[in-house]
């Protein structure tokens with residue numbers, strides 16, 4: 126089956142959890158975009174929800190689909206965030222940020238009672254790390270931040286090359302928050318919670334793409350059907 130069809134099926138399954146009156150976090154990426162489009166169809170049929178987008182791209186998509194939007198300055202908590210992931214393991218820890226929206230995605234997920242992750246089954250891995258780990262950094266002092274990152278990788282039992290993410294214009298990719306992203310090719314992250322802690326302690330790191338203990342449900346679509354994994 127076509128991968129886009131699998132992503133849409135996972136998105137449709139997450140939509141089953143949505144009720145009128147809910148406040149929703151709207152993720153970023155090609156899978157989350159399916160959710161926004163399907164949600165838009167339901168809104169046109171009368172579903173009353175309000176959303177907080179996790180990127181300017183998702184904001185534009187949601188507006189185009191007629192979804193009412195708000196901000197985390199106007200409301201306290203969200204009922205559910207629905208977002209994609211670059212990788213997920215069996216404990217529901219994630220790598221996110223392939224689309225560069227990890228900072229807003231993490232802020233929105235942290236403000237949500239539930240985070241439902243939607244993906245095709247190729248995103249499920251035994252150990253995180255095959256997908257390069259996105260790390261959002263401040264441009265100032267980048268070389269010092271890179272050295273601190275390598276020390277953190279050593280301390281967490283992993284190693285790998287760091288690459289500044291290029292943008293379309295050949296310069297560095299700039300996030301919605303005005304920062305840069307370095308992608309760490311680690312191959313294998315043996316202890317994601319430990320690495321997450323070490324990365325969060327580096328002054329030049331704004332946020333990193335390890336989402337540890339945040340997802341409540343993982344919806345995986347495969348050729349044989351939908352599998353749902355709940356946090357233990």
Ligand SMILES: O=C(CO)[C@H](O)[C@H](O)COP(=O)(O)O
Nearest residue numbers: 154155156209222223224226
């Ligand atoms: O974290 C993300 C964006 O920052 C996305 O959720 C992640 O990259 C997955 O994207 P896709 O659904 O296109 O595979």
